[in-house]
Amino acid sequence: MADVVNEGAAGRRTRSLRAEGALKALAVEPDSPERLRRVLEQALVFARASFAAVYTPSEDGELLCLIESVGVPRTLYGLRDGYALAGRSPVADAHRTGRFVWLAPEEIADSAASRRAPSRDFHLAVLPAQGDDGGGCLLAVSESPGGFDTADRACLELVAEAVALPALSVAAEGGELSAGAFSLAMDSGRVEVGDDILELFGLGPDEFDGKVETLLGLTVPEDLPSLMSVVEAGHMSIGDRELEFRVLQPTGPPKWLRLRGRLLPGGEGQPARLVGTVADTSTLRAEVTDVARVQRLAAALATAGTVRDVSHAVVTALRKPLRADRIALAELENDRLVVIVLDPPEPEYWPELWRMEWRAEWPDAPVRAMPTLAAALREGRAQIWPAGTPLEPALADVGPGGLAVLPLPAGGRMAGACLIGWDAPHDFGPDERALLTASAGLAGQALLRAHAFDAEHELVGMLQRQLLPRRLPRLPGAEAVARYLPTTAGLEVGGDWYDVIPLSDNHVALVIGDVQGHSAAAATLMGQMRTALRAYAVEGHPPDVVVHHANRLLMDMETDLFATCCYVDVDLEEGSAWCVRAGHLPPVLRHPDGSTEIAEAEGGPPLGVMREADFPMSPLSLQPGTVIALTTDGLVESPDADIDAGMDRFAHELALADPAHLGLVADALLVGARRTDDIALLLMRYEGMAVRPLRDSWTVWRVPQAVGHARRFTRRTLRSWGVPPQDMDAVLLVVSELVTNALVHTDGRVRLDLTLVNHRLRVAVADASPRTPVKPTSISWEATGGRGVLLVEAVSAAWGTVPVSGGKQVWSEIALGG
Numbered sequence: 001m002a003d004v005v006n007e008g009a010a011g012r013r014t015r016s017l018r019a020e021g022a023l024k025a026l027a028v029e030p031d032s033p034e035r036l037r038r039v040l041e042q043a044l045v046f047a048r049a050s051f052a053a054v055y056t057p058s059e060d061g062e063l064l065c066l067i068e069s070v071g072v073p074r075t076l077y078g079l080r081d082g083y084a085l086a087g088r089s090p091v092a093d094a095h096r097t098g099r100f101v102w103l104a105p106e107e108i109a110d111s112a113a114s115r116r117a118p119s120r121d122f123h124l125a126v127l128p129a130q131g132d133d134g135g136g137c138l139l140a141v142s143e144s145p146g147g148f149d150t151a152d153r154a155c156l157e158l159v160a161e162a163v164a165l166p167a168l169s170v171a172a173e174g175g176e177l178s179a180g181a182f183s184l185a186m187d188s189g190r191v192e193v194g195d196d197i198l199e200l201f202g203l204g205p206d207e208f209d210g211k212v213e214t215l216l217g218l219t220v221p222e223d224l225p226s227l228m229s230v231v232e233a234g235h236m237s238i239g240d241r242e243l244e245f246r247v248l249q250p251t252g253p254p255k256w257l258r259l260r261g262r263l264l265p266g267g268e269g270q271p272a273r274l275v276g277t278v279a280d281t282s283t284l285r286a287e288v289t290d291v292a293r294v295q296r297l298a299a300a301l302a303t304a305g306t307v308r309d310v311s312h313a314v315v316t317a318l319r320k321p322l323r324a325d326r327i328a329l330a331e332l333e334n335d336r337l338v339v340i341v342l343d344p345p346e347p348e349y350w351p352e353l354w355r356m357e358w359r360a361e362w363p364d365a366p367v368r369a370m371p372t373l374a375a376a377l378r379e380g381r382a383q384i385w386p387a388g389t390p391l392e393p394a395l396a397d398v399g400p401g402g403l404a405v406l407p408l409p410a411g412g413r414m415a416g417a418c419l420i421g422w423d424a425p426h427d428f429g430p431d432e433r434a435l436l437t438a439s440a441g442l443a444g445q446a447l448l449r450a451h452a453f454d455a456e457h458e459l460v461g462m463l464q465r466q467l468l469p470r471r472l473p474r475l476p477g478a479e480a481v482a483r484y485l486p487t488t489a490g491l492e493v494g495g496d497w498y499d500v501i502p503l504s505d506n507h508v509a510l511v512i513g514d515v516q517g518h519s520a521a522a523a524t525l526m527g528q529m530r531t532a533l534r535a536y537a538v539e540g541h542p543p544d545v546v547v548h549h550a551n552r553l554l555m556d557m558e559t560d561l562f563a564t565c566c567y568v569d570v571d572l573e574e575g576s577a578w579c580v581r582a583g584h585l586p587p588v589l590r591h592p593d594g595s596t597e598i599a600e601a602e603g604g605p606p607l608g609v610m611r612e613a614d615f616p617m618s619p620l621s622l623q624p625g626t627v628i629a630l631t632t633d634g635l636v637e638s639p640d641a642d643i644d645a646g647m648d649r650f651a652h653e654l655a656l657a658d659p660a661h662l663g664l665v666a667d668a669l670l671v672g673a674r675r676t677d678d679i680a681l682l683l684m685r686y687e688g689m690a691v692r693p694l695r696d697s698w699t700v701w702r703v704p705q706a707v708g709h710a711r712r713f714t715r716r717t718l719r720s721w722g723v724p725p726q727d728m729d730a731v732l733l734v735v736s737e738l739v740t741n742a743l744v745h746t747d748g749r750v751r752l753d754l755t756l757v758n759h760r761l762r763v764a765v766a767d768a769s770p771r772t773p774v775k776p777t778s779i780s781w782e783a784t785g786g787r788g789v790l791l792v793e794a795v796s797a798a799w800g801t802v803p804v805s806g807g808k809q810v811w812s813e814i815a816l817g818g
Helices: 009-027 035-046 090-097 105-109 150-163 195-200 212-216 221-231 290-302 307-322 352-356 371-379 430-467 520-538 543-556 643-656 662-670 706-720 725-745 787-795
Strands: 051-057 063-071 082-084 101-103 123-129 136-142 181-185 191-193 239-247 255-264 273-280 326-333 336-343 362-366 383-386 402-410 413-422 478-485 496-503 507-515 563-571 576-582 588-590 596-598 617-621 626-631 679-686 694-700 750-757 760-767 798-804 807-815
Touching (some): 035 063, 063 090, 063 136, 090 123, 090 136, 221 239, 307 336, 371 413, 402 430, 413 430, 430 520, 478 496, 496 520, 507 520, 507 626, 543 563, 543 576, 596 643, 643 662, 694 706, 706 725, 706 750
Antiparallel strands (some): 051 063, 123 136, 181 191, 181 273, 239 255, 255 273, 326 336, 336 362, 383 402, 478 679, 626 679, 760 807, 798 807
């Protein structure tokens, strides 16, 4: 039985030697545009860093700018893409003094290294990287409890020395380019290209006019959007970009080319430049060295956010290169190995004990049933068993031709294990053993980060769900569904929201909105705006007044954030609606014949921008079967297409859906959605009410005969509706008492509303006073008032009061024919 022992002093020296060898191999081709990224990846592999970056001075000498990074997103540590060269920051200090900077978590909290408080503890290292051009700094982050140990620091010094080599073959403006390189000025679109690139595009040196548009015109039109996202200023962030595209040929199919580029920041008066190479993909050979495999695994794990992402990266990096027949990745939870990925996934490829323990999608295997594995986990050593080694059945069937067990260390404990098995006898060479050891360390750290990411993402999602409606109300003559997808690009809460607000007289308000930014402040403001809009709507204000009040409220909050909103008030009886937009996308209507229409609803500015803004109302006409669709920009906006194209695509997909199953329509509209921003989607299908209420109203004038006039109006209305005379007495009593109370105890206008639906009559009296009628607890014989409320309660099936715009409404419901 062969094994790989833990690193001691000799192991640390070996790690430094391996790092030195890998860096020397990368130095053979110093002009490679990928060299800088490859060098930085060695900090992940050999120095156990979770993030590494290079900062170099800008051309004006004012800033230290980020030009390349690898590892987890820098935003997790609050790191910036630029630091003032004369400012107080670890990066600037290291560059000015030429000294190494090593900071522990408590020292980082006191420094100016981060823009905001980081979400986790980490150690920071900054090493000067002095080159021929003045050099820059290497920055590295470690999440290990003790930070960078002696061997880690030695490896970082080697990486810093390697970083100082020229990173690209592109010289300064006016210099010579290598044959396969290019340099594009982002402000003018003027591009310098090597002769090999011109040959790939089928151009001679005398035929090329130096404009990037000339080259773009020779590409396949379908590939232009992705190319434009690279060559247009403002679309590309600092760092590397790689993509493949096709060039048209005089005869035959288009030729596939690969562009690798890096955006370099410009200084004062100097444009940013995109520099890189273009090569024929048929001439690119895949690297097969073990160092390259570790590099690819490190790069894949650097962007793996969830536990499943980590598992997929490990399987992709190890199974095929090692020609393994099966691979399992499992997390250690107490005394059980909970398997998170199996490849292949079918049960018949795995031992019988595992099949007996199968749970839903994956099994969880008891460690006590595999003492050899348990010992490996306790010792924390990667172990390899060649073919013929006697093992317990639970492990022997995983790799009859050879088995490798890799404990996954992370944060001073074992996060889990990776099992790799072969059916045919497998020969384990020393390079392969080193590959397995390096892979285990990378996977363990990535698994720990992914767990933290999953936990934080779940917490964020739970907070977001608490701020949104738990369920949508049942609507008369309509059905509404909603969907919300949080972004997967970060851990912060977004500001998208939706709401469905039942209103009086069978109206319903559909609301969707988006608060600027992704933060706790945005989520808090979102909750406040949703509550405010609901409160203003329930008070009975028209749509433009509701949005106007919300705008004034947001202005009074004195926040730097603004919000967009679309508010649609739908009359479910009449099939009409009024729409108000505040900087938000318009509704999309799907008509019963399957055609769709982006509503031409005039819009106002976003909420919180102008105090005295106008928010005009636009009418919408609805036929039974019409679907109203409201969404936020996360569903329709993308870097490679403008928002109008996204809305057209959204309308087209809505037209293809079957409106009979509204939930399936919502799910179909979200298929393939980019998760770089939050997405809220609200759909309502209007069917029309099967039974329409009978309504009538009467304005009560303040004259001595006012109560009598109200009674005569009520009697005349009920007679026209066919209400039997025996049911009128209770109604007339309620009308008399409510109208009398309003005239005696309030000032201003009084209105009487009658509504009849399904043998239930609603009497409502609105007045200008916000005071609610008080039900007396006891009445003496000598009292001259207070009995009216008791009489209303006695003859009503239900009664109550609700606030309305400018006052209140007291209502009573009376069952007829009882």
